[in-house]
Amino acid sequence: DHGFVSISEKADRETLNTIEDNYYIEHNFDPKEYELQKLLSTLNGNPFLNISDVITRRDHLKTQLTAVSKRVSKLILENSSSYTTELQRVTVLTGALQDSIETCHKARRNLRRAQYQITTRNLSLIRNEMRKQQWINVLKNIEKLKKLHSFDQKLKEMVKHEDFVGAIQLYSQCGNTVHHYKEYQCIRDLSTKLQDTLDFIEESIDVTLAKLCSYFNPHTYQRLLNAYRLLGKSLTSMDQLQMHFVNVVQTRTLEILLKTVGTINNEQNLSSYSDLCKMVPEESFSSCLHELNVCFWQIIKSYKLIWLWHEKNPPSIELTNSDTPEPSQEFLLQKLESGSSRLWHEIQQKMKTFILESN
Incomplete structure (x- = not known):
């Protein structure tokens, strides 16, 4: 009967229950020292141990040891089947590991054999294919470098047709490519050449801007402003325009007077206004005055057309690719208003000088 518990088992259970908790400490526990201190604590002033107490404690410990031994033996017997099963599993696992090791050894031997069996011809094919890919990459780089060197002429053609925005954008693309291949000596030389081309583009933009002071073209002016935005020079473009208007007054008046008086000797070419x-000459005074008036009228007309253009077309920042702030419409109109006084003063001075100094 499973419910039956023998007297011996019941006694052993009670004995196990009497084992003190200190004996269950796994580390740093000395049972001899513990029992000795326990006996000494019962002396009550007596300098000697009572032999009967020692024997009683010894017998009690023996009884506990016997009960523990029985319980351990019983647990071993109860778990023997589990131990056997685990041992069998470990044995099977050990065999599988040995088979795996043998398989690895065979694979390595076969791999070495395969390596020895690869012919020199196959290795040469692989090496030649690698060289082929390297040469293909070299040819691609050469083709790109060749295109880069042709970009300089293309940029000048675009500037010739006043496609300044396209020229600046193409220059930016070339600059990125040049930076990518900067380790090549020919690219370093091209980088210097491209910088000269950029200076040529900016100079061409400035020359075209100066031409508008006499004959304003809204489409050309729009392209110039877009180009200045790409260059990040929108703030200085209006200052350049004001300077060109003053310069064109000075240069055009000199040209008209030189044409009127003639260019017979070098001294006249070097004369002041x-x-x-x-x-x-007296007979040429009226015609020269008329020509000066027409010239001044064209300049003032161009200035006024630029002013009206800015009133109808607020600045756009779509093409701006720099951190330079874009000038507002109010700022540009203020610039034009202040510049108009200077331009009118310059024209008045030229006309006054012409009338007063002529014979």
Whole structure:
């Protein structure tokens, strides 16, 4: 009967229950020292141990040891089947590991054999294919470098047709490519050449801007502003325009007077505006004055058309690719307003000098 518990088992259970908790400590526990201190604590002033107490404690410990031994033996017997099963599993696992090791050894031997069996011809094919890919990459790089060297002429053609925005964008693309291949000596030389081309583009933009001071073209002016935005020079473009208007007044008046008085000797070419006014013949005074008035009228007309253009077309930042702030419409109109006074003063001075200095 499973419910039956023998007297011996019941006694052993009670004995196990009497084992003190200190004996269950796995580390740093000395049972001899513990029992000795326990006996000494019962002396009550007596300098000697009572032999009967020692024998009683010894017998009690023996009884506990016997009960523990029985319980351990019983647990071993109860778990013997599990131990056997686990041992069998470990044995099977050990055999599988040995088979795996043998398989690895065979695979390595076969691999070495295969390596020895690869012919030199196959290795040469692999090496030749690698060289082929390297040469293909070299040819691609050469083709790109060849295109880069042709970009300089293409940029000049675009500038010739006043496609300044396209030229600047193409220059930026070339600059990125040049930076990618900067380790090549020919690219370093091309980098310097491209910088000269950029200077040529900016100079061409400035020359075209100066031409608008006499004959304004809204489409050309729009392209120039877009180009200045790409260059990040929108703030200085208006200053350049103001300077060109003043310069064109000075240069055009000198050209008209030189044409009127004639260019017979070098001294007249080097004369000042005031001296040239004195050289104007009396019979040519009216025609020269008329030509000056037409010139001034064209300049003022261009200035006014630019002013009206900015009133109708607020600045756009779609093409701006720099961190330079874009000038506002109010700022540009203020610039034009202040510049108009300077331009008008310059024209008045030229006309006054011409009238007063002429004979």
